[in-house]
Amino acid sequence: MAVAVSAPVGSARVPVRHFVRLKLRVMGNNFRGQGWRIALFVVGVLVGLWFATGGFFALAAPGLAGEPRYALLTAAFGGGLLVLGWLLLPLVFFGVDETLDPARFALLPLTRRTLVTGLYAAALISVPVLTTLVAVAGLVVTAGALGGWSAALVAVVGLVAGLLLCVAAARALTSAFATMLRSRRVRDLAAVLLAVVAALLGPLQIVVLAAVRQADWERLTGVARVVGWTPFGAPWTAGIDVAEGRVWAAPVKLLITALTIGALLLWWSRSLESAMVGAASAGPVRDRRGPTGGAVDQLFPRAVGRARRDRFGALVARECRYWWRDARRRANLITVAVVGVFVPVMVNLGGSRLATDGGQAFGEASTDSSPVLVSLSMLFVGVLASLTLANQFGFDGSGYAANVVAGVPGRLELRARMTAFSLYVVPILGVVAVVLATLLGHPGWLGVMAGALLAAYGSGLAVTGFVSVLGGYALPETSNPFAMNTGAGVAKSFLTLLSMIASAVAATPMVVAAALLGDLWLWLALPVGLAYGLGAALLGSYLAGDVLDRRQPELLAAVTPRR
Amino acid sequence: MTEEHPALALRGLAKRFGTKVAVAGVDLDVPAGSFYGLLGPNGAGKTTTLSMAVGLLRPDAGQARVLGYDVWADPVRAKGLLGVLPDGVRLFDRLSGAELLAYHGLLRGMDPAVVDQRAAELLDVLALTDAGRTLVVDYSAGMKKKIGLACALLHGPRLLVLDEPFEAVDPVSAALIRDILQRYVGGGGTVVFSSHVMEVVERLCSHVAILAEGTIKRVGTLDQVRGDRSLEDVFVEVVGGRTATGQELSWLSR
Known part of the structure; x- marks a missing residue:
């Protein structure tokens, strides 16, 4: 009866293709029996390819037009922006595809090396990678047209390396951030850091635009040459170097890229390990501070301390607590605050600053901005703020069952x-209006800005009310606030785009009024905007609430993560 | 008028997910004042059935009535009489225990003073006062069950529907929960709970239903169902479990 226990299984190395197949299988199973998901996925791929084609021709332009002096510029700056985008966009906007959650592998006897290579290979199987690949293929055309076959070949190697770099950078950074955010103590610090990183996007763009406007081509080419030697530009410019006769530069640049990828993967594997362990032992940090007051008083944060102790009050109090305590929601709030301040500053100040030689200080900028332009940018900020609620039930997940x-x-x-949500956002919007009015040197426009903001925000709330009820989707139950499911990414961008357009259209009368009414509007905008926004939000909640009453169980099922 | 109605009446409840039939027509009458155990192996459709009974999952067909009120046609009345502890569902776990209770109480339209008093009492009885302002997300599995039960009990429902209330609960807490539930039934309440732990069911229940493959296989009082055998024997026979022959998995023994 006693049969010898067979030799310990699993000593053989797990090949990378298992991870890739696992990822494909999980993606495929996500689609099973869900026609709309397939449709969304296809739409997403098509939209991605559309942008990719644009990028392709932009990067191929110097080669197609036979303009060698722009080749290095487009490669260095275009490629550099691409890397920057891969670094920052997952943090700020899109989240990272966590179809294969590292925590699920914690119990398997895998070496860190196997796991990282496996997850890395799996991460390469995604729509963004495909579209980036299509776009950067333009570089091959340029290199080939200018330098023949050998240059094109080096460009191909370069862009593959560059793509690997992009993915490694995105993974390493989000993983590191997620690990930081996991511990409650560091979460505040990390949130601030994230805000700073995101905030850098704005000024950086202004600086770049100013440089483009100011600098002559000589200086720009110089900058491009420098960028070409950093990891941001190295992989993309290798092919151009060969085409321009600097054959020796290509292997060096590829080496730079390879070293960077190695360093990033090392960094990733460090944080990956703590991510895997952290999920299992995010040990209870007992807070034994004695409660102050009764249970009901504990529920209500001080800001809403005077709200009535009824159903409405309880719902508001719980939501207020959640916007602060849930890392995922808080990350969204920070994004709203940062983008809300910087985008209008860029739109309204950027243009004028550049026009006036870029040398003036912010405060004394003489502007060519107008109430219409300001209203437009405020429209964007207001809509963007409300978009955070587009999947408001998804934040709750199965917890929404309590309300059902x-x-x-x-x-x-x-x-x-x-x-x-407005308790947090309206003060932020107020700050945006005040800051911008001060920076523009037009305090009189404060009313117009605040009015447009409130109207757009209110209309946005109405639209997102519907979107969240009809198009709610599940967010994965990981502690990584940047994680999201495959397929959901496409669904998310699609819904977001749709509600953005709808909200913007709903709030356009404010811009039209700003254009038509002239000075009178400076006084009327605030009260009208307030009434417009409030009315729209109330009407939206009235109509969408009716839909919600009929759809509660369906919505609950939609936002409950599948296990 | 509600006294003549069963506490929970299910008629032909059915649900399919895609091509898989999860529940294929369940009829069940839970008499008021009974302690009702819903038994079944994993994947039998217990959670699906209970979710449809309390308004969390829309059935493809059939009806569910709580003390005569249709859960799907008259949800406000029916849900007011119900206390629910769902399984595998997150609580609003970024609140502390006391905050969560206050939220549930106010959501049920209770008077704040009553909520305060009952919440303090429940936390005390369930030994959760020590947790202080710890968020529920940091509770242990057993503590989560207890706070979930407290939320279900807070508004004094006439019918309690509990999905796996004893799962992942340590013996001390389990004894406490049993005690509370028995007092609740003694006071005229009705409990329906699902489980696959025979001992608990045999110890507590007045009535039992065995659910397998989406249909009710046996139903009645505890004595009717088990007859002169043990409940476990009946259960295994009904569900059709296999007995080990000793040949398979031989590599497990050295």
Whole structure:
């Protein structure tokens, strides 16, 4: 009976293709029996390819037009922006595809090396990688047209290396951030860091634009040459170097890229390990501070301390607590705050600063901005702020069951959620308006800005009310606030785009009024905007609440993560 | 008027997910004042059935009535009488225990003073006062079950529907929960709970239903169902479990 226990299994090395197949299988299973998901996926791929084609021709232009002096510029700056985008966009906007959650591999006897290479290979299988590949293929055309076959060949090697670099950078950075955010103590610090990183996007763009405007081509080429020697530009410019006769530069640049990839993967594998362990032992940090006051008073944060102790009050209080305590929601709030301040500054100040030689200080900028332009940018900020609620039920996940069981009326639910979010966002919007009015040197426009902001925000709330009820989707239950499911990424961008357009259209009357009414509008904008926004939000919650009443169980099923 | 109605009446409840039939027509009458155990192996459709019974999952067909009120046609009345502890569902776990109770109480339209008093009492009885302002997300699995039960009990429902209330609960807490539930039934309440732990069911229940492959296989009082055998024997026979022959998995023994 006693049969010898067979030799310990698993000593053989796990080949990378297992991870790739696993990823493909998980992606495929996500689609099974879900026609709309396939449709969304296809739409996403098509949209991605459309942009990719644009990028392709932009990067191929110097080669197609036979303009060798622009070749290095486009390669260095275009490629550099691409790397920067891969670094920052997952943090700020899109999240990182965590189809294969590292924590799931924690119990398997895999070496760190196997795991990292496997997950890395799996991460390469994605739509963004495909579209980036299509776009940077333009570099091959340029290198080939200018330097023949050998240059094209080096360019191919370069762009593959560059792509690997992009993915490694995105993974390493998000993983490191996620690890930092996991521990409660560091979370505050990390949130600030994230905000700073995101904030850098704005000024950086201004500086770059100013440089483009100011600098002559000689100086720009000099900058491009320097960028070409950093990891941001090295992989993309290798082919151009061969085409321009600096054959020796190509292997050096590829070496730079390879070293960077190695360093990034090392960094990733460090944080990956703590991510895997952290998920298992995010040990309870007991807070034994004695409660102050009764249970009900504990629920209500001080900001809403005077709210009525009823259903509406409880919903608002719980949402307020969640916007602060849930890392995922807080990351969204920070994004709103940062983007909300910088985008209008860029749109309204950027142009004028550049026009006036870029040398003037912010405060004394003489502007060519107008109430219409300002209203437009405020429209964008208001809509962007409201977009955060486009998947508001997804944040709750299966926790929403509590409200379903308690039979919370849909209208009450939506109004409470809008109110709680507005408690955070309206002050932010106020700051945006004041800051921008001061920077522009037009304090009189404060009313126009605040009015446009409120109107756009209110209309946005109405639209996202519908979107969140009809198009809610599940977010993965990981502690990584940047994680999202495959397929959901496409769904997310699609829904976001749709609600953005709808909200913007709904709020356009404010811009039209700004254009038509002239000075009178400076006084009317605030009260009208306030009434418009409030009315739109109330109407939205009224109509969407009715839909929610009929869809509660379906919505719950949609936002419950599949396991 | 509600006294003549069963506490929970299910009629032909059915649900399919894609091509897989999860629940294929369940009829069940839970008499008021009973302690009702819903038994079944994993994947039998217990959670699906209970979710449809309390309004969390829309059935493809069939009806669910709580003390005569249709859960799907008259949800406000029906849900007011219900207390639910779902399984595998997150609580609003970024609140502390006390905050969570206050939220549930106010959501049920209770008076704040009553909520305060009952919340303090429940936390005390369930030995959760020590947790202080620890967030529920940092609770252990057993503590989460207990706070979930407290949320279900807070508004004094007439019918408690509990999905796997004893899963992942240590013996001390389990004894506490049993005690509370027995007092609740003694006071005129009705409990329906799902489980696959025979001992608990045999110890507590007045009535039992065995669910397998989406249909009710046996139903009745505990004595009717088990007859003169043990509940476990009946269960294994009904569900059709296999007995080990000793040949398979031989590599497990050295």
